[in-house]
Every structure is written in C-alpha cells, then in structure tokens.
Amino acid sequence: MRYRRFGKTDLPLSVFSLGTMRLASESAAIQTVQRAIALGINHLETATGYGASEQYLGAALRSSLSIPRTQLYLTSKIPPTASADDMERTIDQSLERLGVDYLDALAIHGLNTEEHLAWVTASNGCMKAVRKALDDGRVKHIGFSTHGFLELILQAIATDQFKFINLHYTLFFQRNHAALDLAQQKDMGVFIISPADKGGLLYTPSPMLEALCQPMSPLALNYRFLLSDPRITTLSVGAANPAELDLPLALADQDGELSVMELEILERLHRQQEMVLGSDRCSQCYECLPCPEGIHIPEVLRLRNLATAYDMTRYGEYRYRMFENAGHWFPGNKGNRCTTCGDCLPRCPEALNIPALLQETHEKLNGAARRRLWE
Structure with missing residues (x-):
C-alpha cells in the first residue's frame, strides 16, 4: 500500500480508502474493515445518510482491530444545512453512532447547488457549528463532497473554508480537471468518489471495452489513470464484503507514472x-x-x-x-x-x-x- 499526504490536513492516507455505503450488516462491516486494515487501508469513510453505515462502522471500530485509533483516519459526511443548530446536533449524533470522540475529517455532504453554497458562506449558517466543532476538537479537518457543476465546485474551493474535496473524476469523466488543478493550488486533499461504479460499472465492463483495454482490465486501467495523477490523494473502494477488496488493492503499490503500454x-x-x-x-x-x-x-x-x-x-x-x-x-x-x-x-x-x-x-x-x- 502506498500513502499520500491529504493536502494541508497533513494526514498520511492510503491511496485506497474504504467507503462503507454498501456494508449491509454489522458482521459484514467488522469483517470488511478488518480485512481493509490488514491490507494497509488506514482511511474509512461513511456518511449520516448511508442508512446504518455509521452504526455498523462503529461496531467494527469496537471490535479487535489491529491498529491504534490514532493511526486510523475516519471521515463522515453531513449534508449542508441552513441552521447551525441542525449541524451541531448532527455532528454529535454522528460521533455517538460511531462511538468515537472525534472525526479526523468531516465533509459537507453534497455541496451541489447555489443554495448549499450560500448556507456554507453565511456567517450564521452550518459552518458556525463546524467551526465550533473544530475549536473543541470534535472535528480535526473540514472538507466537502460534491456532485455539482464545475463552476460551483470552483466557487466552493475558492471560499478557502475547506482542506479537502471529495470529487467525481475518472478516465471516462474528466470534466472536473480544473477543480483538481485549483485544489492542488490550494493544497487541498483530493478523494475520488466511486471510481469503479459511477466511473463506468468497471467491475462488469462490456466485452468491447475489455477488448479495447487488453492486456489490462478496464478497472485496472482506470485505477492506474487515477493513481498516476499526483493531484489525487486517495480513491474510494465501496466494498460490500472482504472479497471485493482484493481486485482493486492488487494495484495499491502501483502509483507511478503511466507506462508506455x-x-x-x-x-x-x-x-x-x-x-x-x-x-x-x-x-x-x-x-x-x-x-x-x-x-x-x-x-x-x-x-x-x-x-x-x-x-x-x-x-x-x-x-x-x-x-x-x-x-x-x-x-x-x-x-x-x-x-x-x-x-x-x-x-x-x-x-x-x-x-x-x-x-x-x-x-x-x-x-x-x-x-x-x-x-
């Protein structure tokens, strides 16, 4: 496993992160998290909106893990709100479900519209509660995730409120190239969202795409395309069980420049x-x-x-x-x-x-x- 600095958070994240959206039970979470850690993953990501994901992840963290909490980095995501009180309450609920005292990273989840941007730039909006959580140590670093248009993403980065960004960018969707450039200029960590699934259903590619990518698989090519980019810190792997980690993590040490082939x-x-x-x-x-x-x-x-x-x-x-x-x-x-x-x-x-x-x-x-x- 390779590790990269997550922008100005200075967190040394594994180049693959475990996204926990698809974990469907406590037992699946425990087994998958333990397998991920054994394979070198040190960054676990969840969200308040991912069903029971936070509870399942909390159970996994309470199980016998082979790594100290200080060497394991947790991100949860909370949607933007117009109210600081709503954000304050949700942060505390998230910590309670996870069974931890602090989040290494909190992402404003789905900063997708001009209204959302107005909420995070308002003096008495949700970021007031986030700043309080930063001050008292419940949250160490703040970023945002987005499915929005490039112009909005650039505006959000330019607010200088965030240390990292969760972004859609893959071999088959390179529209957000300018957002990567600006994030790099701002020394922000970059976490690529769902590169295999939303990147093209690459676990089950079409026969034509498979043939065009020979002798590589389309999935491996996409991962190599992303891992070769120094602007990117880490890629999400949304495994539902331990076995689903094996294929992507076979490339966890292959983060150099693209080869001639x-x-x-x-x-x-x-x-x-x-x-x-x-x-x-x-x-x-x-x-x-x-x-x-x-x-x-x-x-x-x-x-x-x-x-x-x-x-x-x-x-x-x-x-x-x-x-x-x-x-x-x-x-x-x-x-x-x-x-x-x-x-x-x-x-x-x-x-x-x-x-x-x-x-x-x-x-x-x-x-x-x-x-x-x-x-």
Whole structure:
C-alpha cells in the first residue's frame, strides 16, 4: 500500500480508502474493515445518510482491530444545512453512532447547488457549528463532497473554508480537471468518489471495452489513470464484503507514472471514439448549456459517446435513468424533454444536431427509473 499526504490536513492516507455505503450488516462491516486494515487501508469513510453505515462502522471500530485509533483516519459526511443548530446536533449524533470522540475529517455532504453554497458562506449558517466543532476538537479537518457543476465546485474551493474535496473524476469523466488543478493550488486533499461504479460499472465492463483495454482490465486501467495523477490523494473502494477488496488493492503499490503500454491503450480508446462517433462526437465543452428545458445536454451526450463507442450501454442506462429521479445529486431532465427550439445549436462548436442526438439517446438508454444506491 502506498500513502499520500491529504493536502494541508497533513494526514498520511492510503491511496485506497474504504467507503462503507454498501456494508449491509454489522458482521459484514467488522469483517470488511478488518480485512481493509490488514491490507494497509488506514482511511474509512461513511456518511449520516448511508442508512446504518455509521452504526455498523462503529461496531467494527469496537471490535479487535489491529491498529491504534490514532493511526486510523475516519471521515463522515453531513449534508449542508441552513441552521447551525441542525449541524451541531448532527455532528454529535454522528460521533455517538460511531462511538468515537472525534472525526479526523468531516465533509459537507453534497455541496451541489447555489443554495448549499450560500448556507456554507453565511456567517450564521452550518459552518458556525463546524467551526465550533473544530475549536473543541470534535472535528480535526473540514472538507466537502460534491456532485455539482464545475463552476460551483470552483466557487466552493475558492471560499478557502475547506482542506479537502471529495470529487467525481475518472478516465471516462474528466470534466472536473480544473477543480483538481485549483485544489492542488490550494493544497487541498483530493478523494475520488466511486471510481469503479459511477466511473463506468468497471467491475462488469462490456466485452468491447475489455477488448479495447487488453492486456489490462478496464478497472485496472482506470485505477492506474487515477493513481498516476499526483493531484489525487486517495480513491474510494465501496466494498460490500472482504472479497471485493482484493481486485482493486492488487494495484495499491502501483502509483507511478503511466507506462508506455498504458498510454498506448488510452490512445486506442481515443481513436475508437473518433472512428465510431465521427462528426457526432460530443467534446464535452458544455457550451450548449443552459438548456431552456433543463436537459443536462453534455451528460446525456457523454453517455451516448460511451454507449456508442465502447458499448457501455448498461452503464449508460444506469446513469441516464437517474435523470429526474435523484434531485440535485444528478440534476437535469431527460433527452425527450427537448422541444427542438434550437437554442443550443449555434453554440455547439462541433455543429452537432443536438435535438436528434438527445432523442436517439433517450430511445437507447431510457427505461425504469433509478435512484442512488443508498436511497
């Protein structure tokens, strides 16, 4: 296992962290946490909104662990609130459920909207309670997690209230590149959220994607892409049981620069997109937004890119069906809301027929509605 400094927190975190959202019982938590620690993981992450995750993790911490509490780093996440009193109460409840006196890191969970940003910048908002917890030692370091648009993420980083960020960024979603750059400038720790699942359902890739990534697996390639980036501190592994740790942690000591072979695979993937998508390839410039009908055009077309070029259709269905069902966690309407108003067309540098592509994507990927896993 390799370890990296978590920005200005100065915490030496393992390059893989155990995310506990999928732990479904106390016994699973105890077994998985013990296995993670035995494999070198020293950072455990949970949230108040992850069902009984905090209670299960607390039980695991009370079991016979092989590492002192001072060498084990705990993060929990609490949603932003308009009220300092609500935040104060939730921090104490989180500590009680975990059975600990302090959190090494507390993340404002889901800083996704302008309203959330206003709450954390208000003088009497939730950060008043967070600052109190920092002062009295219940919390050591404060950061935030986000599923928001890049512009909002950059604004949140620029407040200089946070020492770390939990961020979506993977091989197949590089929109937040500028957020990584700014976080590095601010000496913030960077924790990558769900790189295997939301990064492309990479535990179960399409045969086409597997073939394109040979002799590596798509999962290994994505992990290597992230581990080779010095701006990134640690990657989440959301194991539901001890066995699910083995595959990702086989790469826990491989955090050097990308090899010639790995770079060749990345170039192969790029050529495949250009060849298959041709003039219909969306470059993810986001110039088409805002859409009058609230369609998240770039994300719809990103899912189309992946489904068409790599047959990542199952992943596309999984994400597309969350539109209109997950609120600010996955904002935007589906492609069939397009009224062909043409507002986006003159802004697209590729001159894409966006209304036609939106409808095509909807027909390909729509189905039963999906919600986030922990709902």
